[in-house]
Amino acid sequence: MGSLGDKYAIVGVGHTKLGKVPGVSSIGFNVLAIKAALEDAGLTREDVDGVLVKYPTSGFSSLFSGKLCQALGITNKLMAVIDLAGATIGTMVQYAAMAIDAGLATTVVCSYGDNPLTGPPGTYGRVNSDDAAFGFVGAPAGYAMAARRHMKEYGTTSEQLGAIAVAFRKHASMNRNAQMQKPITLEDHQRSRWVVEPFHLLDCCLVSDGGAAVVVTSAERAKTLNKKPVYVMGWGQAHPAWDIAQRESLTVTGAKRSGEMAFKMAGVSPKDIDLAEIYDCFTYTALVTLEDYGFCKKGEGGSFVQNGRIELGGELPCNTAGGLLSESGMPGMLLLVEAVRQLRGECGPRQVNNAEIAIASSQGGILTTHATLILRR
Amino acid sequence: MGSLGDKYAIVGVGHTKLGKVPGVSSIGFNVLAIKAALEDAGLTREDVDGVLVKYPTSGFSSLFSGKLCQALGITNKLMAVIDLAGATIGTMVQYAAMAIDAGLATTVVCSYGDNPLTGPPGTYGRVNSDDAAFGFVGAPAGYAMAARRHMKEYGTTSEQLGAIAVAFRKHASMNRNAQMQKPITLEDHQRSRWVVEPFHLLDCCLVSDGGAAVVVTSAERAKTLNKKPVYVMGWGQAHPAWDIAQRESLTVTGAKRSGEMAFKMAGVSPKDIDLAEIYDCFTYTALVTLEDYGFCKKGEGGSFVQNGRIELGGELPCNTAGGLLSESGMPGMLLLVEAVRQLRGECGPRQVNNAEIAIASSQGGILTTHATLILRR
Numbered sequence: 234m235g236s237l238g239d240k241y242a243i244v245g246v247g248h249t250k251l252g253k254v255p256g257v258s259s260i261g262f263n264v265l266a267i268k269a270a271l272e273d274a275g276l277t278r279e280d281v282d283g284v285l286v287k288y289p290t291s292g293f294s295s296l297f298s299g300k301l302c303q304a305l306g307i308t309n310k311l312m313a314v315i316d317l318a319g320a321t322i323g324t325m326v327q328y329a330a331m332a333i334d335a336g337l338a339t340t341v342v343c344s345y346g347d348n349p350l351t352g353p354p355g356t357y358g359r360v361n362s363d364d365a366a367f368g369f370v371g372a373p374a375g376y377a378m379a380a381r382r383h384m385k386e387y388g389t390t391s392e393q394l395g396a397i398a399v400a401f402r403k404h405a406s407m408n409r410n411a412q413m414q415k416p417i418t419l420e421d422h423q424r425s426r427w428v429v430e431p432f433h434l435l436d437c438c439l440v441s442d443g444g445a446a447v448v449v450t451s452a453e454r455a456k457t458l459n460k461k462p463v464y465v466m467g468w469g470q471a472h473p474a475w476d477i478a479q480r481e482s483l484t485v486t487g488a489k490r491s492g493e494m495a496f497k498m499a500g501v502s503p504k505d506i507d508l509a510e511i512y513d514c515f516t517y518t519a520l521v522t523l524e525d526y527g528f529c530k531k532g533e534g535g536s537f538v539q540n541g542r543i544e545l546g547g548e549l550p551c552n553t554a555g556g557l558l559s560e561s562g563m564p565g566m567l568l569l570v571e572a573v574r575q576l577r578g579e580c581g582p583r584q585v586n587n588a589e590i591a592i593a594s595s596q597g598g599i600l601t602t603h604a605t606l607i608l609r610r
Numbered sequence: 611m612g613s614l615g616d617k618y619a620i621v622g623v624g625h626t627k628l629g630k631v632p633g634v635s636s637i638g639f640n641v642l643a644i645k646a647a648l649e650d651a652g653l654t655r656e657d658v659d660g661v662l663v664k665y666p667t668s669g670f671s672s673l674f675s676g677k678l679c680q681a682l683g684i685t686n687k688l689m690a691v692i693d694l695a696g697a698t699i700g701t702m703v704q705y706a707a708m709a710i711d712a713g714l715a716t717t718v719v720c721s722y723g724d725n726p727l728t729g730p731p732g733t734y735g736r737v738n739s740d741d742a743a744f745g746f747v748g749a750p751a752g753y754a755m756a757a758r759r760h761m762k763e764y765g766t767t768s769e770q771l772g773a774i775a776v777a778f779r780k781h782a783s784m785n786r787n788a789q790m791q792k793p794i795t796l797e798d799h800q801r802s803r804w805v806v807e808p809f810h811l812l813d814c815c816l817v818s819d820g821g822a823a824v825v826v827t828s829a830e831r832a833k834t835l836n837k838k839p840v841y842v843m844g845w846g847q848a849h850p851a852w853d854i855a856q857r858e859s860l861t862v863t864g865a866k867r868s869g870e871m872a873f874k875m876a877g878v879s880p881k882d883i884d885l886a887e888i889y890d891c892f893t894y895t896a897l898v899t900l901e902d903y904g905f906c907k908k909g910e911g912g913s914f915v916q917n918g919r920i921e922l923g924g925e926l927p928c929n930t931a932g933g934l935l936s937e938s939g940m941p942g943m944l945l946l947v948e949a950v951r952q953l954r955g956e957c958g959p960r961q962v963n964n965a966e967i968a969i970a971s972s973q974g975g976i977l978t979t980h981a982t983l984i985l986r987r
Contacts, residue, residue, distance in 0.1 A: 237712055288693075293670045295695035299852040299975045308851035309867060312979070313701060316665075316691040318672035324690060331708040335614055337847065470714065474685040475676040490686060598676045602689070 238498050241330040242455035242462035243608070245274025245448035246570040251561040252412040254442040255351040259289035260297075260304050262346025262444030267305060270342060270446040275459030281448075283311035283341030285329055287321040287564075291353045301344075311338040318597025319512060320470070320487070321345070322565040323604025327468045329449040339450060345566045346444030372514065373437060375477075375599035377429040380517035382483040384431060387532035391431055393539060394516040395422035398435045398558055400544045401513065405555025407545075407583035412439050413559045436516040439562035445570050463573045466590070467499025467607040475598050484532075487603030488525035488594060495605035496527075501590060503527045506607075508575055508585045509549055510568035510593040513556040522594050523551070526605075550585050565595040569606065576610040615875050618707040619832035619839035620985070622651025622825035623947040628938040629789040631819040632728040636666035637674075637681050639723025639821030644682060647719060647823040652836030658825070660688035660718030662706055664698040664941075668730045678721075688715040695974025696889060697847070697864070698722070699942040700981025704845045706826040716827060722943045723821030749891065750814060752854075752976035754806045757894035759860040761808060764909035768808055770916060771893040772799035775812045775935055777921045778890065782932025784922075784960035789816050790936045813893040816939035822947050840950045843967070844876025844984040852975050861909075864980030865902035865971060872982035873904075878967060880904045883984075885952055885962045886926055887945035887970040890933040899971050900928070903982075927962050942972040946983065953987040 247269025249262050257265070263286060271277060284302050294300065298312040311332055315325045322345065329341035383389045399419055405411035417435060425434040455462035471490035474480055496502055503526060513519040520534040528549060529537035537543075543551040554560045554571040561567050572591040574580050589610055596603040624646025626639050634642070640663060648654060661679050671677065675689040688709055692702045699722065706718035760766045776796055782788035794812060802811040832839035848867035851857055873879055880903060890896040897911040905926060906914035914920075920928040931937045931948040938944050949968040951957050966987055973980040 288670075288672065290672075293665075295665065295667075295693055295698075296852060296975045296979070298694060299849060299979050302849060303851045303853050303856060306856075308856060309848055309864075311847060312694070312849045313705075314691070314693040316672055316693065317675060317689070321672075327712075327714070328690075328705060328708070331705070331712045334712065335704075335708045337704070470688060471686055472676060472679060472689045474680045475673060476680050479680060479683075479685060487686075598673045602673070602676050 236498060237330055237334055238466050239464050240452050241333060241449055242452050242464045243447050243573050244450050244455045244458045244460060244462055245270040245276060246573045247273050248445035248567060248570055249443050251410055251441050251443040253350045257348060257442065259347050259352060260301055262348060262442065263301050263344045264304050266346055266444030266446040267342050267344050270448050273460065274448045276340065276448065278305060278307050281307050281310065281340050281342055283329065283332060283338030285313055285315050285325045285341060285343045287325065287345045288314055288316050289347040290349050311341065317602050319514065319564040320595045320597045320602040320604045322569055323468065323593065323595035323606050324470055326447065326449055326465065326606055327470065327604065330465060333449065333451055339454065341449045342446050343449060344444065344446035345563060347563065348442040349440050350442045373429045373432060376515045376517060377432050379483050379600055380431050380515065383517065383521060386484055387535065389535035391423065392419060393535035394436055394520065395419045396539045397516040397519050397543070398422050401552045401556045402559045403544060404553050404583055405559035408554045408560060411555040411560040412441055432515060438514045438557035441562040443561055443563050445563060445566035447569055447573065461577050461610060463576045463608050463610060465606060466501065466609050467495040469494025469605040470603065472602045475601050484521060486521055486525050486600035487596060488522040491603040491605045492526040495607045499607040501607065505590050506549065506592050507588040508553060508591045509551045510572045510591065511551050512565050512568065512594045512596045513552055513558050516558065518596065518600065519551065521600065522596065526592065545583055545585065553580065553583050553585060569593045572608055576608055613875060614707055614711055615844050616841050617829050618710060618826055619829050619841045620824050620950050621827050621832045621835045621837060621839055622647040622653060623950045624650050625822035625944060625947055626820050628787055628818050628820040630727045634725060634819065636724050636729060637678050639725060639819065640678050640721045641681050643723055643821030643823040644719050644721050647825050650837065651825045653717065653825065655682055655684050658684050658687065658717050658719055660706065660709060660715030662690055662692050662702045662718060662720045664702065664722045665691055665693050666724040667726050688718065694979050696891065696941040697972045697974045697979040697981045699946055700845065700970065700972035700983050701847055703824065703826055703842065703983055704847065704981065707842060710826065710828055716831065718826045719823050720826060721821065721823035722940060724940065725819040726817050727819045749976070750806045750809055753892045753894060754809050756860050756977055757808050757892070760894065760898060763861055764912065766912035768800065769796060770912035771813050771897065772796045773916045774893040774896050775799050778929045778933045779936045780921060781930050781960055782936035785931045785937060788932040788937040789818055809892060815891045815934035818939040820938055820940050822940060822943035824946055824950065838954050838987060840953045840985050840987060842983060843878065843986050844872040846871025846982040847980065849979045852978050861898060863898055863902050863977035864973060865899040868980040868982045869903040872984045876984040878984065882967050883926065883969050884965040885930060885968045886928045887949045887968065888928050889942050889945065889971045889973045890929060890935050893935065895973065895977065896928065898977065899973065903969065922960055922962065930957065930960050930962060946970045949985055953985055
């Protein structure tokens, strides 16, 4: 083995309409997203010899990847479902690079498409009966407990969480694709209804229909294509115990080890990062991930996210398209799409000046399973 | 990239009770199988830093791998769900080797556990409403149609399919773990009830509770462990269109390309293979896979499987533990377990003399999605 750092690149990105988009199946969203990503790369489906996809929240079928490939007309190529909840996106890109490295494919699309708003009933809202007896239901409760612990240990406040929501909405207001574009104030955040304390409605991400995809190929091939390649410098994965009782700490997440691996592989440190696209299923998720990545000390995330530091023009612009909180709730693929566009300088009013290196996070399982990608233009 | 052939090895195999085994969850079967495989390898869970798993047919959850890792006490290590229906097993071993090669782990368990007989209702028996209107329901109908086509094109007979069922049951009669150990005759096969023509009941695989797992590590590390390493010489994957209308031919399967890749990578040809563990969800699946692997010419599978050729003592002993037809219906993991045991010479009364090289196939999606492993002692 040798390091795979800088040997693979993202050469195309694409997405569909985002939000409430009736009449499109999860397969359909994947197809549309992959088509857009291939057009962006200047490639056709004939150039693709690998398709990796995450399961949608409904319509589970062991043959999902086969049905997608058939719908795409990309058949007899590498394919698989990879699934690790919200951490799938970063993980998938890593398996794509590994598969190319092993000679199984040359050009792999990684895709996610889903229709939780308008499709058939799925796993959203499913209740774990063990926990439900205690009123502990769904993702918000678990993340809320972790956030509450952070508040108790470090004095983190709801207003600090609110600063994240306000910043990302500000960015979404500069993004015509975003599901929520109307700016909000900290007061709006504070006044929005409780979902589960300490989370107001505006601490919680959107639930969205849509699809997004990226195209991965070798650095060598990338040089011959349309767009400026965005190289994958480093990656990491970490998957601490899901059960709270087995965790090292409720305020240390999978991002810590996943980030350390990625920074080491990339040979850079947090100070080298020009922008961060951080998984934000809740405001708190972004806050604690920034800490675990080492952008500030443990416990100091609350003050770090204030005073415009994570806004465009600040020290570390984060979620420059609006994130899961304001652009689209699709688990993380659009964060990666935005990181690529920023590094290409395609982001118009929300462009980070001279963006050279970006970090993109994916996570799931209440701050456990985590994947990191560090990218450079 | 360099070829990964012979660089990775299977160093432990294990399985649970097979058949109707009430009271164990799909997570539980995975845990028990992984425990057995680690004991076989002389390893403990502390030695494992990667867990790949297939989804069970029920209890779909994006966090399945996380819950399994937590139950195992193998946390903060590499993990993922990989899913490609029946082709998952071979595919998973390939991703395990790639992940080790990329430095993400050193020792990866690949596991499958499920309780379709005694667990909650799952995807078995789910009906595709598009096809159900035409009375085309479930896996048997699709495979039956392919088998019928083979009969029409090449004159393959039900008695030839029956020879496969009889051979594998004979092998199962020498396997105390097998779900079905009582030998059958060709007459039993012919008299068993129709499931969907041309398949009699004895043309169809079992549905089974249980779990099985294998441990993959580098060839270097393998040399330091308990058991004789079984090296992965070559692998392949191929995933033709699922839709029958889009296929090259209904009688050419994913095994063709998947096998060609694996033979090329391994640097061997069918004549070098000492035993074959062939996915046999139906008798016909084994027949057509043997053809597509090149053990006989296209269309000659029917005569190839007759006259003891695929039985122990024959030219190419196949499914020496009984296969999905007689050992256990779990999709393919036990075929791999048996291949490893044969190459180690551990199979007692059903041991293939001087077995050096084996091929193991995994397939799903009505003869489309396919993975091949070629192994040597």
